[in-house]
Amino acid sequence: MHTQTDINRRTVQRFLTGTHSRNIEDVAVIDETVADTITCHGFPGFVIEDHESYKNFFRVFRQSFSDMDWTVHALIxxxxxxxxxxxxxxTFSGDFAGVKADGRRVTFDGMVLYRMERGLIAETWLQINEMQLLTAIGAIPALAA
Known part of the structure; x- marks a missing residue:
């Protein structure tokens, strides 16, 4: 028998694998892993309140950042x-934050917290390391060492 913790972990693993796959059509996993209404925090410029708006966020994001390699360092x-x-x-492949894409490879990190209801994602808090991302794409100059 699986505990609620096991179910929640597996749901988020499926969500992350699908939404960060190299095949953008894999965002369809949202239909199976996210509650019908979703509340998302920390997605600047996006209002995410249902499956289609959540899928749209990933589609737009992936236009700016393609050929994505995604690593989860910790999942609790x-x-x-x-x-x-x-x-x-x-790859920085589409303009982002007012910066013209130049095809460079960029690396950035962050954390996300999901509130679960009945084994589905019901609320999301996203925290991207914005300084790291904006420095990587050239939006702000790198700080001297």
Missing amino acids: ADETHVCARWEITA
């Missing part, structure tokens, strides 16, 4: 929440 789950610490390396 309990009966109501799942937290992931992650790192992305991708």
Whole structure:
């Protein structure tokens, strides 16, 4: 028998694998892993409140950052929440934050916390290392060592 913690962990693993796959059509996993109404925090410029708006976020993001390699460094789950610490390396292939894409490879990291209801993602808090990302794409100059 699987515990609620096991179910929550597996749901988030499926969600992350699908939404960060090299095949953008894999965002369809949202239909199976996210509650019908979703509340998302930390997605600047996006209002995410249902499956289609969540899929759209990933589609737009992937236009700016293609050929993505995604690593989850830690995944912690309990009966109501799942937290992931992650790192992305991708090609800066579409303009982002007012910066023209130049095809360079960039790396940035962050964390995300999911609140779970009945084994589905019901609320998301995303924290991207914005300084790292903006420095990587050239939006802000690198700090001297």
